Amino acid sequence: MKYVDEYRDAGLVRGLADAIARTVTQPWTIMEICGGQTHAIVKFGLDDLLPPAITLVHGPGCPVCVTSADLIDTAVDLALQHRVILCSFGDMLRVPGNGIDLLTAKARGGDIRIVYSPLDAVALAREHPGREVVFFAVGFETTAPANAMAVLRAEREGVRNFSLLTSHVLVPPAMRAILGAPDNRVQGFLAAGHVCTIMGVQEYGPIARDHHAPIIITGFEPVDILEGILLCVKQLESGRAEVENAYSRAVRTEGNVHARGIVERVFVVADRDWRGLGVIPASGLAVRPEYAAYDALRRFPCAACAARAASECISGEIMRGVKKPHHCPAFGTRCTPEHPLGAPMVSSEGACAAYHRYRARAA
Amino acid sequence: MCLAVPGKIVEVTEGDPLLRSAKVSFAGVVKQVSLTCTPEAKLGDYVLVHVGVAISTIDPQEAAETFKYLKAMGELDGLDPAQMEASPP
């Protein structure tokens, strides 16, 4: 297959591994951020080809793995209590929530379907106008355009029984969280190539500078990954910390502006609770208030939804004076005095309730 | 999860930008793919497809240049590292 086979060429792979071995003079720890790269590294045994001085550690780049247990509970609840058709990528089905996983919910009669694309879920909604169809929208920046397009298509085609249960995460804030942790060992990054296909490379310069860590935009085939490692090692050995694009056949500096435009129409940056990492500020995407009708958290008020949505609540930052209520993506939409998500919206003395009452959305 | 696979556009269905799509061949297996995010993509182009959406066209020139560079790196095996640094990334 063109653009695949030649990047698996055994001779090139060996040549690159040798070049890495020649370049290394001391131990280095490099993280590949994307689960797809982790998969390729292990599948092709690339780590075995590297000199022992290089340690590869594996990043949080698996959206399935970082989706919070609360959100899985919500998905189960939507399927079993609200009797929606819950559509998901296949790998979500076995991820445990606090209670059961989606596969168990399916065995208990939940109408849970595996789809290849969120656009297939819109088609399903069109075919079943009498049912509610919810797509479990997990993913990084790579997947966000497809999920946003699903909403725009549903809108265009007048499909009203479709909504997203969103667990979108963003890569750069996670990289910062990792590099900034007191026990961090990561000295350089292979950045996720397909995330950069959408977002471009400009977000990474400040991260490389602030944390003095080289960041190499890297593809997914063995040759791509070894090239990324080689460029990273060269920088580390020479004390540089720059952003380099080793995946230029698919990543333009500015990213894909059309895709980003679509994402920005439908989603807004929000805090996100990462399973295993905790809440990272501004590290996810939530459905914009304008598209609330396509937001499952808003369409189906339920205990689990509320519990989940509560972790969107930025009350901590509000109370530390870092943010104001209208900075909260849920403010006035998913969170109102009638349906509060957080304490400050419940109490009449709470900042959010006060803003809601006196400043509404103008704030 | 962020898996995206390169395929060749074998037929384009024009129309509303939100619905523009193509038949894309992945080593013979043909799938319907949205071209909404890649309005520049045309018949014969290679696109990178993720969950039914083409997220990028593949730049053949960049691909060729990277490849030349990679090949050169293999051949430079054992040569002066300063020379390796000089080759374009």
Ligand code: SF4
């Ligand atoms: S209480 Fe509501 S409005 Fe206030 S921060 Fe929490 S979610 Fe946002």
